[in-house]
Amino acid sequence: DAGITQSPRHKVTETGTPVTLRCHQTENHRYMYWYRQDPGHGLRLIHYSYGVKDTDKGEVSDGYSVSRSKTEDFLLTLESATSSQTSVYFCAIRNDRVSGNTIYFGEGSWLTVV
Amino acid sequence: GQNIDQPTEMTATEGAIVQINCTYQTSGFNGLFWYQQHAGEAPTFLSYNVLDGLEEKGRFSSFLSRSKGYSYLLLKELQMKDSASYLCAALRSNDYKLSFGAGTTVTVRA
Numbered sequence: 070d071a072g073i074t075q076s077p078r079h080k081v082t083e084t085g086t087p088v089t090l091r092c093h094q095t096e097n098h099r100y101m102y103w104y105r106q107d108p109g110h111g112l113r114l115i116h117y118s119y120g121v122k123d124t125d126k127g128e129v130s131d132g133y134s135v136s137r138s139k140t141e142d143f144l145l146t147l148e149s150a151t152s153s154q155t156s157v158y159f160c161a162i163r164n165d166r167v168s169g170n171t172i173y174f175g176e177g178s179w180l181t182v183v
Numbered sequence: 184g185q186n187i188d189q190p191t192e193m194t195a196t197e198g199a200i201v202q203i204n205c206t207y208q209t210s211g212f213n214g215l216f217w218y219q220q221h222a223g224e225a226p227t228f229l230s231y232n233v234l235d236g237l238e239e240k241g242r243f244s245s246f247l248s249r250s251k252g253y254s255y256l257l258l259k260e261l262q263m264k265d266s267a268s269y270l271c272a273a274l275r276s277n278d279y280k281l282s283f284g285a286g287t288t289v290t291v292r293a
Contacts, residue, residue, distance in 0.1 A: 100279055111285040112226070112270065125278065159225060163279060170214055170233070170274055172281055174225040 072096050073175040075160050081181045088147040090178050092160030094140075100163035101143040102172075103127075103135065105156040112159065118143050150182040185209040187284035189271050194290045195261055203256045203287045205271035213276035215254045217245050220268045220286070229256070229269075258289070266291045 072095030082088050092101060102117040104127075114127030116135040124135050132154060136144045147154055160175040186208040195201040207215065214233035218226035232238055232247035232254065244257040258265055271284040 102281065104283075109285065112272075112283040114280060114282065117280060119279065127280065128282075161281070163281075170216075170231055170279075171228060172216065172274075173228060174218075176225050 073160060073162055073173060075158075075175040075178045077178060078176065079179045081183060082150050084151060084182055085149050088150050088180065088182075090145045090158055090160075090180070092143045092145070092175060094143075094162050096162075096164075097140055098162045099140075099165055101137070102161040102163075103133075103143065103145045104159045104161065105129065105154075106159060106177075107156050115145065115158075147180075150180075152182050154180065155182045156180060185273055185275065185280075185282040187271055187273055187282060189269075189284040189287045191285070192288045192290070194292060197261055197263060197291055197293050199261050201258045201261060201289060203258070203269050203271075203289070205254045205256070205284060207252050207254070207271070207273045207284075209273045209275055209282070211276040212249065213274040213279070215245075215247050216270075216272040216274065216281065217243075217254075217256045218270040218272065220270060222267075226270055261291045263291050263293070265289065 074093045076091045103115040104112045106112050113129045118124045118137045134146045158178045164171040189205045217229040220226040230245040237246045242259045247254045268286040268288050270286045
């Protein structure tokens, strides 16, 4: 839905290394979101973006940074990965061209920090 | 901030009906979403309610009461494939932040 592509889909990395996850959309939507999902916590918002170079923090933003230099890409960076950042990361997009609100999710990126 | 509560688990029999309740507290409410998520997969959109009342889509219906901060998802004629986690989420109007409850795992038994 909404032409959302996440990459990489799976990654294993070592503690202390930087990691960047990419969310790419093909439909020019303004709002994009990054969530992480862990057992017992559900989906928690890390950062979101409401336009090019416009981003804001979510509830679990510590240890994460984001960038949105063009409409189609929203990047999530772990500057120095820690084991507590092992998780599934989902990108989401708000389709603002339909009546009401529709928010779709990408397929997820499974990250393991060892 | 936002506070969203839903039951952790529910079990029902194939062919039966299950109702998943969700209560929310949020500043600047702009609608309530329901998603279905199978294990190992991404959440898929089921419904969005912003006005009070019931909306029906096939076997799934969603209800909203804004004054009570309450919603439910009704699953009718349960099938084995409906075994999944169901996520309730509230959208905030001033910044379009979407916050989720912890999810309800529904198990459908034969």
